[in-house]
Amino acid sequence: MLRIALEQFCEIGYVGTSLQNIADRAGYSKSSVLYHFASKEALLEAAIAPAVDQLDALLTHSINRISSAELREAFVEEFIDYLLEFRLQAHVIINQGQSLAGIPTIDRARQSIDRLSESFMAELPTTAQRIRLGVALAGAAYVLVAVPPMAEEVVPIQDVRAALIAVVSELVTPLSLQHTVSSTTLSSTPSL
Amino acid sequence: MLRIALEQFCEIGYVGTSLQNIADRAGYSKSSVLYHFASKEALLEAAIAPAVDQLDALLTHSINRISSAELREAFVEEFIDYLLEFRLQAHVIINQGQSLAGIPTIDRARQSIDRLSESFMAELPTTAQRIRLGVALAGAAYVLVAVPPMAEEVVPIQDVRAALIAVVSELVTPLSLQHTVSSTTLSSTPSL
């Protein structure tokens, strides 16, 4: 049922998905849905909470990991694997997080992302470097998030994983951390 | 008024934006909005139609342009400039296009994107190459689309433009078109 709700939230958006819609797809009545989950918002939170927990854990022990090239490599791999595992939840957070501000779990997710971004931005002084990292992470996230859920057979997931790790690593690895000309400071992140 | 509607559609989504909401922000009444635009859907179409027209034009004379390195370079630059000019419209199409299927102008936009993708996919046989292109284009699009509209001063747009063109070119340029091992054919694109 959480799975069905999550799929609907992805396909037609949280606001666009009605409880009746979810109930129909699940084979229950709207009242039954509200029996298991106190409200529509609680249903969303239950659906994405595990993904946010894991995101928080991933980012917490990944901060400052871009300082070293090897650590960066490991982080990229974990990041890609995270996206592969929580594609649907990431879809909701990335594409609808902005309009879903106010929902606690969503805010938690955005705080985690902001924390990561600030950690990165502090080490990447130039706009060019920041854009580079932004394109790498956002590109990987969006490519994975936009993949139709049924395309898993026609394109082997392992191929996609390997290709993503390769291209993101290529973008992230040569990021030098020298403190060159930094004309401005970026308060909010442009990526993810 | 179209600008206000477009901003609302971006911030809280098309379904989440009510005509009353737009009317309030514009300083008119809901009835006045519906006097100028036959329906909420017509308002959305009027807001994004110019962007879709230009997208269609851009892609039409850009197809097969990745065959040559120089043409690819020019395409990248035009693509980035297009995103810079139609950030809000691209935001709606990219983030909400899936749930807005059925609206003619949205469908037109998605058809254009599909046409471009198929053209690219036909020339890029391996998954790795396709992912590479997907990360480049989707990453650039998402970074631009997610930039807060007020950050224009703190980070000079020209810097962002130059950095984006650089990183996307770096990803797209070395794409070789040799017909190597192609185990599968991808029907739908994973990017954009």
Place this chain on the structure above:
DNA sequence: TCAGGAGTTGACCGAACGGTCAGATAGCGT
């Protein structure tokens, strides 16, 4: 001066929304 069109508005409508509630059903331990 006045006829008429453009622009604006509040009142109103049916539909759909999220959510509540009392009751029906079924399974369980005793």
Place this chain on the structure above:
DNA sequence: ACGCTATCTGACCGTTCGGTCAACTCCTGA
């Protein structure tokens, strides 16, 4: 056989949605 609890449901409620409509206010050309 009996209650108890968990699960499920239809009827219902208040609100908000997109959209219609008649009326009002201007402005303009004859």
